[in-house]
Amino acid sequence: MTLHAAKPVGGGPARRRAAPLGAIGSLLALGVVLAVWGRELFTGETGPHGGFDPIARFLLAVSVIVLVCHLVAALLRRFDQPPVVGEILGGLLLGPSVFGVLWPSGRAWLFPAEVLSTLQVTAQLGLVTFMFLLGCELRLDQVRAHRKAVWTTVAGSMGLPFVAGVAAALAAEGVIAGRFGSTTAYALFFGLAMAITALPVLARILVDLRIDDTAIGRLALTCAAVGDGAAWAALTVLLALTGISGSGSVAAVMGMAAAFVLVTALCVRPALAAVVRRCERTPAGEQLLLPVLAAGAIGFASLSQVIGLHPVIGAFLFGVVVPRDSAAVERISKQLQGFAVTILLPLFFAGVGLSTSLGLLSGVTPWLLFLGLLLVASVVKFIGAGGGAKLAGMSTVDSLRIGTLMNCRGVTELVLATIGLQYKLVNELGFTILVLIALVTTAATGPLMQLLSRRAGTPG
Known part of the structure; x- marks a missing residue:
């Protein structure tokens, strides 16, 4: 399974014919909305039936979010950008920075407090599903074959940015730190945010560049998988040690987290493998496997929250222990991926956009801070990953490519940024800067990889 690994950009004739039909349908739906609720939308006055039904307004908000995110993604595909870039931009367009500036009353009407609250809860389901799929994607079978290159690259791409991120966080503490109150927790969190690589988005970029089945593509994916696993493990320890969620004493949270991981590895993993083997034997059993895996991921997320960790950690952990050699699991993962990527993830992106305000960057100091942190995040990770690959014996060109690929942060960075804002490790300005990074x-x-490939005279 490869998240976001859709067919090549552009699609076939059927897809091109479907595009105008979809646009016509969207315009018709918009016309109905304006005809029925136009008075309330433009003037704020309620109609004879006492205003817009809350359920209808929530469903309309979901429709608008999905439509905007995918339209912007389709537009950016023409510029060889992965869909997630357009979907993130779509979420930002619906936030206070664009929609809120161009049409404040329209944004207030479409996203009132009760709709925002429901969207946030629904987005959590999308986030849990995404992290479960990301755990399923964590394949480490290439580590043994390229042990030296993997470990030196991961050490450089994670270690140097982490140290630089901690140092930058300490220097900017008075500007971007949240209200949690622990400098150590804030600095360690920011270091992790600087060190992360987005495995699913990287996989999509490799497919688009047609280098997913090359040695450098496999190495980049393996390094991203190892780095992601290490980052989520480190976040688990950070949440447990600092008691950020406030669910109990640090010792209790640490003990429960350790027990959670051990029980999952020693008991749940073999039991799940046995369930998968049994369900694969019959079509009826295979149909049962989808609700079993979905319920398991959501249940683990709930248990993780109860323990005092973030729900995404439990969902990711459950995905990690799902059997890798099952065709039925592969098919089910693709089914879940279709719904999560098409419907649920845009709701998460919209939540990110609604929490991101570019107005916070007004003035010289915030912009200089953003540019400085972007420089630190990009250059240090490029040097760390590329230098690690070079130390492993790779050529200069391939080392530059690895440094470029490992800089892709994508959705994973957004998840970390959301966790930081939720637990008040960073403030709204810090969150906005992480989203923009x-x-x-x-x-x-993608463009940098194409530039390197043209200079080297190689495909991709």
Whole structure:
């Protein structure tokens, strides 16, 4: 399974014919909305039936979010950008920075407090599903074959940015730190945010560049998988040690987290493998496997929250122990991926956009801070990953490519940024800066890879 690994950009004739039909349908739906609720939408006055039904307004908000995110993604595909860049931009367009400036009353009407609250809860389901799929994607079978290159690259791409991120966080503490109150927790979290690589988005970029089945593509994916696993493990320890969620004493949270991981590895993993083997024997059993895996991921997320960790950690952990050699699991993962990527993830992106305000960057100091952190995040990770690959014996060109690929932060950075804002490790300005860093580094990965390939005279 490869998240976001859709067919090549552009699609076939059927897809091109479907595009105008979809646009016509969207315009018709918009016309109905304006005809029925136009008075309330433009003037704020309620109609004879006492206003817009809350359920209808929530469903309309979901429709608008999905439509905008995918339209912007389709537009950016023409510029060889992965869909996630357009989806993130779509979420930002619906936030206070664009929609809120161009049409404040329209944004307030479409996203009132009760709709925002429901969207946030629904987005958590999308986030849990995404992290479960990301755990399923964590394949480490290439580590043994390229042990030296993997470990030196991971050490450089994670270690140097982490140290630089901690140092930058300490220097900017008075500007971007949240209200949690622990300098250590804030600095360690920011270091992790600087060190992360987005495995699923990287996989999509490799497919688009047609280098997913090359040695450098496999190495980059393996390094991203190892780095992601290490980052989520480190976040688990950070949440447990600092008691950020406030669910109990640090010792209790640490003990429960350790027990959670051990029980999952020693008991749940073999039991799940046995369930998968049994369900694969019959079509009826295979149909049962989808609700079993979905319920398991959601249940693990709930248990993780109860323990005092973030729900995404439990969902990711459950995905890690799902059997890798099952065709039925592969098919089910693709089914879940279709719904999660098409419907649920845009809701998460919209939540990110609604929490991101570019107005916070007004003035010289915030912009200089953003540019400085972007420089630190990009250059240090490029040097760390590329230098690690070079130490492993790779050529200069391939080392530059690895440094470029490992800079892709994508959705994973957004998840970390959301956790930081939720637990008040960073403030709204820090959150906005992390979102923009994720957007810029992800958008730059493909063009930089194409530039390096043209200079080297190689495909991709």
